[in-house]
Amino acid sequence: xxxxxxxxxxxxxxxxxxxxxxxxxxxxxxxxxxxxxxxxxxxxxxxxxxxxxxxxxxxxxxxxxxxxxxxxxxxxxxxxxxxxxxxxxxxxxxxxxxxxxxxxxxxxxxxxxx
Amino acid sequence: xxxxxxxxxxxxxxxxxxxxxxxxxxxxxxxxxxxxxxxxxxxxxxxxxxxxxxxxxxxxxxxxxxxxxxxxxxxxxxxxxxxxxxxxxxxxxxxxxxxxxxxxxxxxxxx
Numbered sequence: 002x003x004x005x006x007x008x009x010x011x012x013x014x015x016x017x018x019x020x021x022x023x024x025x026x027x028x029x030x031x032x033x034x035x036x037x038x039x040x041x042x043x044x045x046x047x048x049x050x051x052x053x054x055x056x057x058x059x060x061x062x063x064x065x066x067x068x069x070x071x072x073x074x075x076x077x078x079x080x081x082x083x084x085x086x087x088x089x090x091x092x093x094x095x096x097x098x099x100x101x102x103x104x105x106x107x108x109x110x111x112x113x114x115x
Numbered sequence: 116x117x118x119x120x121x122x123x124x125x126x127x128x129x130x131x132x133x134x135x136x137x138x139x140x141x142x143x144x145x146x147x148x149x150x151x152x153x154x155x156x157x158x159x160x161x162x163x164x165x166x167x168x169x170x171x172x173x174x175x176x177x178x179x180x181x182x183x184x185x186x187x188x189x190x191x192x193x194x195x196x197x198x199x200x201x202x203x204x205x206x207x208x209x210x211x212x213x214x215x216x217x218x219x220x221x222x223x224x225x226x
Contacts, residue, residue, distance in 0.1 A: 036216075043219055051212065057213065092158055103161045106159040108158045
């Protein structure tokens with residue numbers, strides 16, 4: 002398997018624009034996590050899915066953020082409208098069922114909002 | 116809810132010296148514990164994990180961590196570090212379905 006695949010790797014956008022980040026989890030994994038990493042706040046869990054269903058979105062900072070998982074092989078994280086403070090590295094991770102399974106991370110999307 | 120505290124944000128150390136990166140956690144339920152490593156401009160990679168059994172777990176590149184239930188700690192150690200170990204290290208706790216990370220420790224190995 003190619004691992005967790007995220008696209009794009011880098012995104013630069015202007016304030017107010019819509020941004021969509023994409024993630025393809027490892028085949029067979031039934032948990033998918035979205036994290037945001039910043040210098041100030043470290044690694045924050047935004048939302049996670051189990052079997053394509055959002056389980057906990059308490060980490061989503063505002064209504065400007067939304068995430069979907071239409072099928073087992075694809076998820077999106079959308080920010081609309083984007084703001085400079087959304088600049089961060091966004092990671093997607095997936096894991097197999099069970100608490101003992103580690104999460105496998107993608108390479109991340111570095112988002113810069115100017 | 117669970118939380119993870121990594122007590123040192125940065126740890127400078129000379130090459131071939133020993134190092135310990137500290138991690139403490141809190142949780143009201145039993146947990147599984149992980150250490151991840153992040154090299155510059157890359158995602159996180161699993162270094163080692165504790166699920167059950169022996170409280171001492173080892174990685175393939177010489178790191179080890181010991182689970183101490185009474186002290187709720189999972190410190191990471193290496194007896195002799197290399198320049199290539201320079202990276203950020205994250206301790207993580209999984210209780211239930213959520214995976215919670217500490218703030219990270221930047222290990223800086225100097226020649």
